[in-house]
Amino acid sequence: MSARFLRRWGPWLLIGLVLVVALVIGVQRNTPQTLDQRVDHLAGLYRCPSCDGETAEESNTATSVEIRNLIRADLQQGQSAADIRTTLVADYGPGILESPQTHGFTLLVWVAPVVAIVAAIVGLSLAFRRWKRRLGAPGSPSDEDRVLVEEALARPLQDPAGLPEEEQ
C-alpha cells in the first residue's frame, strides 16, 4: 500500500472498521426477554377488541387484560407465538390481528409497496440510460447530432439560400 493510498483511504478504512465492529456488537441482544416483555410484545400484535384503535398491550379494558392473561398462561405452558395466534384468530376472527396476515388477499398490502419501489427504480434507471444515450459518450456524437448530420448530408449540395459561396 502506497502512502498516497493510505492518505486517501486510511480514514475511511478506519471508519469502516469501527462501523462493522460496532454494528456486530450492537445487534446482539445481551439479555434474554423476560416473560413480561414477551407478553407485552405479543399483546402488541393484537387489537383491543373493545377500543377504537388501541392494541391489547396499551389498553386496560377487560378484554385486553384477558388477552394478556391468556398470552401469559399460554407462554408459561410452553406454547409458541404461532399457537397463540391460532387461538385468538379462532376466537375473534382475523380482525383481531393488528397487522394483516401474509397469506391470501392481504398479502397484497405487504407486496405492493415493494413492487412499486422496484418498478420506480427500474424506471429511473431506464431514464438515466436514455439520457446518457442522448448525451453520448464524451467526444462521440449523440443521437440527435447523428440525425442532423444525416439530414444535412441528404440535402442536395446546392447553394444554401442566402449563404455566400465562400462559406460553404
Added chain:
Amino acid sequence: MTIALGNAALILSLLGAVGGIITLVIGLTRGKDHLLRTGRGYVWLIVLGAVVATAALQYALINTDFRLSYVAGNDSTGTPLLFRITAMWSALQGSILLWGLILAGYLGAMAFHFRKRITDPVVGWAMVVGYSVAAFFFILMLTASNPFDRAPNPIVTNGPGPDPLLQDHILVAFHPPLLYLGLVGFTVPFCFAMAGLITGRVGEGWLVETRRWTLFAWCFLTGGVILGAWWSYQVLGWGGYWAWDPVENVAFLPWLTGTAYIHSVMVQERRGMLRVWNLSLLSATFSLTILGTFLDRSGVINSIHSFSGGAVGPELLAFFGLIVAVSIGLLAWRGDRLRSPGLIDSPLSREGAFLANNLLFGAFAFVVLLGTVFPLIVQVVNGQQITVGGPYFNTMTMPIVVCLLFLMAIAPVLPWRKASGELLRRRLLWPAAAAVGTLALCVVFGIRGLNPLLAFGLGAFAGASALRQLVLATRRQGWRGAVGRANGGMIVHIGVVLIAVAFAASHSYAHAASFNLTPGQSVTYRGHTFKYLGLRTVNNSQRSSIEASVQVDGGKVYRPAVSTYPLADETVGTPSVASTLLHDVYLTLPAVPSTTTGAATIGVLIEPLVSWVWIGGGVMVVGTVLSAWPGKRRRRPTDPVSAPIEGIAAPARAVSAAGDDSSVGVGAGT
C-alpha cells in the same frame, strides 16, 4: 337573529364565489380586462361572508345560544370560555366553517399579492379555480353541514358540551387551526398548477413563484401535525404520540407529497425538467387534503380522532373525484406541451439526489395511503374486517426512513450536474467520522438493537452533514449563512434528524409498569421513586376529577386523574407527564380506586427523549421560516430575463445571472 345572520353570510360568500367565477370566466374567454379586475374584487365578498359567519357562530357559542342545533349539541354553560370558543372546530359543521374561513383568507391573500398581475390569464384562471373550491365548501355548508341549523323544539337549557377529550387541554386551541392553515394552504399552489395547465403556459416560472406559498403551507402543516401528536400524547393516556391512526395518516400524506414537491421543484428551477411530475405532485397534495377531509368525516374508518354526525361523505367523495378527474384530464390534454428539454447528467449529483428523494417520499406516501385504505378495499372485496395497524407501518416505513437519513447526509455535499468520488470522500469524512463515533458511543453505553442503532448512527451522519453546511455558510457569509433556501433547509434537516432519533429512542426503550400503592407507600422503578400520597376530588362547572397525587423523586407532585364530565355523561382518564430533556415519566390512573383511602393502581411509563420530538418540530418550523427569508437578489421567476435585478447595477449582469432560472435549453415558453 344569529341564525339568519349566519345563513346570510354563508349565502353572501357563495354568491361572491359564483359571481367571481362567472365574471372571471367571461373576462378570460373574451379577453376583457376590466372584468378580470372586477372578478378579483369578488374575493372580498367571500372573505366578508366567512368572517361574519364565524363571528356569528362564535357569538352563539360564547353566549351558549341553544337555539342553534350545533350549539345545543356541542356547548354547555359549564364549559370554560376557551373551550366554548374552540367548540367551533370540535365537531363537523363548525370545522367545515373553519376550513371555509381559512380558505377565504388564503384566496384574499392570493388576490392581494397578485393584484398587479390580475390581467394575466394565469392569475385569472387560478382565481377561478380558487373560487370553485370555495363555492364547493360554502354549498356544503349551506346544505349538508350547516352550522346554523335550528335546534328542534323544545329548546334545551343546557347542552353536553364538546367531547370531553376536546376540552381537556389548551392545545385544542392550536392544533386544528394550524393544521387547517397547512392543509388549506395547498389550495393556492394547486390553483396555479391548474391555471398553468388551462392556459398552456407551463414553461414559465409560475410554479416556481408559488413555491413560497407551498413552503408557507408546508410549514403550518408541519407545526399542525407535531402539535397534534403532542396533544394526543398529553391527553389520550396510552403514552404514545403517533399510532398510525387513519386520521393521523391522512394529515401526514399531504405533508409527504408536499415535501417531495419542495425538493423536486428545485430540479425544475435548475434544469427545466420534471414539469409533469411537479404538477402531479401539487394535484396529488391538494387531492389528498380533500381525501383526508372525506375519510375523517364520512364514518368509513374507525378512529378516535374522526368526526361523527352529519352526512357529508358522498359530497366530499364526489368533490374528490371531480378534482382528480380535472387534474388528470388537464395533464392528459396538455401532455404535448410538457415535453421538457432537460436531462440529468449523472445520478451522482444534486439532481439525482432530489430524484432519489422523490422516489423515497413517493414510496413513503404510497405505503401510508395503501395501509390506510386497505381495510376498506378488503371489506369491499371479500367482506372481511381487517386492521392495518402500527406494526405494518413501522415495518414498511423503517427502511424508507433509513434510506432518507442516508440521503439527507450525502445530498447537501453533492454538487449540481456531476460529482466525483474524490469530492464525496473529502466532504463526507467528518460527518462519517461523527456518525461512526456516535454509533460506537451508543454501543459502549449499552444500546442494543439494529433499528435504534441505525437511526442514531445515520441521524448523526445526516445531522453532521447539515451542520457542516451551516458552519461553512456562516463562516463565509456571517449571519446570512443561516438564512436563505439552502441554509434554512439544513436547519429543517436537523429538526428531522432530532425527530427521527427521538422516535427511535422512545419506541425502542420505553418501559412500562403498574403499581398498586396504598397512600404513603413508595416504590422505586428504573431509578425513580414514586410515592403515592392519596386521592383528592376536584369539582368545577366543567367536570369532576378524582386525582391521585404522586410525588416523583421526592420533588414535584403529579396528578394523573379520572375525570367525569356530567353533562356529556362520559369519563376520561387524564395522564400527567413529568418531562425532562432526557426522558418523560408518564403517569396514569387507569381506574378509580374502589375506596378513597385504599390502594390505587398507578401506571408508570418511562420513555426516553420524547421532548426532542417537540423540539425537533420547533426546529423544523424555525428552519422553514429562515429558508423563506428573501435573498439579496430579488427577481421574480416569471419576469422576463432582461428585467433588472435590484442591487445589481448593469443589465448585462442580469442576463448572465439568469443562467440558473426556469428553462434551460430551447428557450423559454415551451
Added chain:
Amino acid sequence: MTDALTAVPAAGRRRWPKRRRVLWLTLIGGCVAAALIAVFAASPAQSTVSASSPLIGKAAPVTSGTSITGKGVTDLAALSGKWVFVNFFASWCPPCQAEMPELEQFQEEHSTAGTATIFGVEYDPTDASAAKGFLTGRSATWPAINDPSADVTWGVHNPPESYLVAPSGTVVEKWFGGVTAATIDAAIASYSR
C-alpha cells in the same frame, strides 16, 4: 434547426413521443383513482358494520366459573338440551341496563316449560361485586357466573353481546348490543325447524 431537434428521431428505434407517454400515465393514474373512489363509495359506515362471529356453527366453548347471585348452575354444560341465551353483561353498561326488562320477560315466558333459559356471564371481572346487586335488584332469576377467560374464548368485544346456543350445544347466532324477548323467540323458532 429547431425542426430537427424536436422531430422524432429517424427510423431504427422505437421511442414513444412524450405526449403518448403522458397519456398512458394519466390513463393508468385515472383508473387507479377511479378504483379507489369506487371502493370508498361502496364502503359502509363503520357504525353500521357488525362483524360476524367465528363461533357460529361451532360447539359452544367450555364456560364455567363462580356464581354471581349464589344460586343456579355454574357451568354452561349443565344446561345442554335446552336453548341457552348466553348474555355477556356488565352493571355499568347502559344498553345492558336497558335490555334487562326484555330478558326478564323472556325468562318468565320460558321458566315453566324449561326448554330455554338465559345464562349470564360477567364481561368485566372487576365488576363482579356490583353485578350481584345489578341482577338481584332487578329480580333476575337466571344463573350468572364470573368466568374471566370467557370474554376471549367467546370473542366478545363490548357488552352487551349475546349468543344463542342450541340444545345440541352449537352456537347458532350472535347479537351485538341489546335484544328484545321477541328477537330471541324468533331466532329459536327459526333454528328449531
